[in-house]
Amino acid sequence: MSDYFDDKDTSTPRHEPTHQPEPAPRAEPHLGDTRSQPRQEEAPAGSGLAHERRDERRYIRVSPTFEVRFDDGNRFRGLDLSQGGFAIESPRPMRQDARVRGSIAITTASGELLVPVSAQCRHSLALEGRGGAHHAGFEITDISPSHLELLRRVVRAHLAGRPLDVEQMVQGEDAQTPRKRRGTGSTPQAAARPPRPMGRYVALFIGFAVLAVVAAATAYRNFMLIEPNFAAVTAPRIDIRAPSPGILMAHELKAGDRVTRDEQLTRVKDVDLESDLILAEAAQRYNSQLIENLQENLDGANGGQVSLANSAEPGNGDAVSFETVSPDIARARIDQFETARDFQASRVTALQARQSQNEIYSPCDCLVAWALSSSDGTYINESEKIMTLMRTGDDEVMVEALVHMDDIDRIEPDQLAYLSLPNASGPISARVRSVALDIERQPRAGFPSWVRQQQNVASVLLVPEKPLPVESVGTPVDVRFTEQALLGATAEWIWQSGRRVVQQASQLFSGIGDNDTADTAG
Numbered sequence: 365m366s367d368y369f370d371d372k373d374t375s376t377p378r379h380e381p382t383h384q385p386e387p388a389p390r391a392e393p394h395l396g397d398t399r400s401q402p403r404q405e406e407a408p409a410g411s412g413l414a415h416e417r418r419d420e421r422r423y424i425r426v427s428p429t430f431e432v433r434f435d436d437g438n439r440f441r442g443l444d445l446s447q448g449g450f451a452i453e454s455p456r457p458m459r460q461d462a463r464v465r466g467s468i469a470i471t472t473a474s475g476e477l478l479v480p481v482s483a484q485c486r487h488s489l490a491l492e493g494r495g496g497a498h499h500a501g502f503e504i505t506d507i508s509p510s511h512l513e514l515l516r517r518v519v520r521a522h523l524a525g526r527p528l529d530v531e532q533m534v535q536g537e538d539a540q541t542p543r544k545r546r547g548t549g550s551t552p553q554a555a556a557r558p559p560r561p562m563g564r565y566v567a568l569f570i571g572f573a574v575l576a577v578v579a580a581a582t583a584y585r586n587f588m589l590i591e592p593n594f595a596a597v598t599a600p601r602i603d604i605r606a607p608s609p610g611i612l613m614a615h616e617l618k619a620g621d622r623v624t625r626d627e628q629l630t631r632v633k634d635v636d637l638e639s640d641l642i643l644a645e646a647a648q649r650y651n652s653q654l655i656e657n658l659q660e661n662l663d664g665a666n667g668g669q670v671s672l673a674n675s676a677e678p679g680n681g682d683a684v685s686f687e688t689v690s691p692d693i694a695r696a697r698i699d700q701f702e703t704a705r706d707f708q709a710s711r712v713t714a715l716q717a718r719q720s721q722n723e724i725y726s727p728c729d730c731l732v733a734w735a736l737s738s739s740d741g742t743y744i745n746e747s748e749k750i751m752t753l754m755r756t757g758d759d760e761v762m763v764e765a766l767v768h769m770d771d772i773d774r775i776e777p778d779q780l781a782y783l784s785l786p787n788a789s790g791p792i793s794a795r796v797r798s799v800a801l802d803i804e805r806q807p808r809a810g811f812p813s814w815v816r817q818q819q820n821v822a823s824v825l826l827v828p829e830k831p832l833p834v835e836s837v838g839t840p841v842d843v844r845f846t847e848q849a850l851l852g853a854t855a856e857w858i859w860q861s862g863r864r865v866v867q868q869a870s871q872l873f874s875g876i877g878d879n880d881t882a883d884t885a886g
Contacts, residue, residue, distance in 0.1 A: 368434075368462035368485065426522040434466040440500075442468070447515055449483065449503040458488040458500040470518055472528035479515055482506035581858035589852060590774055590845035592824070594815050595765035597785075597836045601809035602730065604751040607721040610634035612742045612750065617735045623726040629751060630738065632722040641715040644708050651705035655698055662694050670694040724750070731756050731834060733809050754809045756834045759827060763794060764811055765843050766821040775799060775845055781826055782856045784842035789864060791856045794826040796845075810838035 430442040432452050440452040450468060462485045470477040483502035491497045507515070521528055606612075615630040623629065661670045669688045689697070730753035736742065744750065763783055767775060775796060783792040800823045826843070846852025 370457045370459035430470040581855040584855045592765035595843040598764045598808035598810040600755040602753040621732045627726045644711040648708035763826040794828040797825040
């Protein structure tokens, strides 16, 4: 049985007069009760005020949710708590000066804090209206320094109005900052600040200088150099069209394929032309046979009558009849048949020539830019486009720019210009080859037809000093014409360098973003 309970309830205050003074309650100030705080002794003159620091508030009472667990297994609900002691609610009176050992279990948001302590009972008072419950106050007599610090943090957390959290109290910083005391002696001189390094100012000045140079180069490039309305990489274009109406025969060519000179591209099957050729050849053979038969009859008649056919056209729809004529008339008819045979022979030759044109061959070593599909027997009309070929020889891949009429007088042949391809590492120098007001003078591939509809522009062909890849035909480019070679080259080099830095930074950030996305997906 526990020996800290007092079976004789002497803690209940008596109401009859007595000369013994009532025991004074524990001299611990309650939170917000300024009257119960002990007065500080007056400091001697000239020494300054010795204010109480916040970390010296050892006896401020707080009321967290906790219970006290004695070593014998009894548990009591806690009423208030301070660094110097605690108060509990007991169903029985406690014996004064009773020594106990146990743990203070403080409830937090993530669990419980157990603070092992040894304490001594200082008073035990009955609680009015609580059915015999007693208020027992204990003073902590033994506690480890680490648990005392933990108890101090609990008190400070309640003073700061923060919820109890084990991680914040154990690992975090203190919620309240101690007040700075004013020293009684003379204020020490502040330590001299070390000199600021000049490197940062030099780097800052260099950064501003670089930005100023880039801004000046950009302004010169945009306002002083001539910029065309549109420019793209082009090459000479050859359009392959159908020589006659018919069915486009199968071919395996597609955009990007290379063809050599005199290589067969495809064939157009003209059914009407083939029918006319067959009929012409049949008429030629028919007339030849008539001439041969009439000559045999004439040789075998011995000056008598000769039988001959009355028509030289086998396909005119009339039935062939024979008649008997004299040898002179037969010889005249032979001449007519020979004339008809020669006409049919000429017609056969012409039809064969037309048919040979339906066999389409490559006119050069070219690159196929576009080809009409031949699937499902595509029918095409005469002069309909079948393919588009591009010449890709030396100095044939050039840049065509459309310059406004207001600026065309500032451009001359052999003038210097700078080209900027997308995703290129630097500018490409080029020279003006020709300036033409007729932009349709030479058909070129890679230039959209809707751009050529402008009427207030002129066509300028540029020959790059560095050969452009054939795959870039049709790619829009940025062109700048310069009248001052040195200034233009400097401005273009600075602008391209800044553009390259921006592109590399963008690629770097894009790569980092892609890696993060892949890691998240993985």
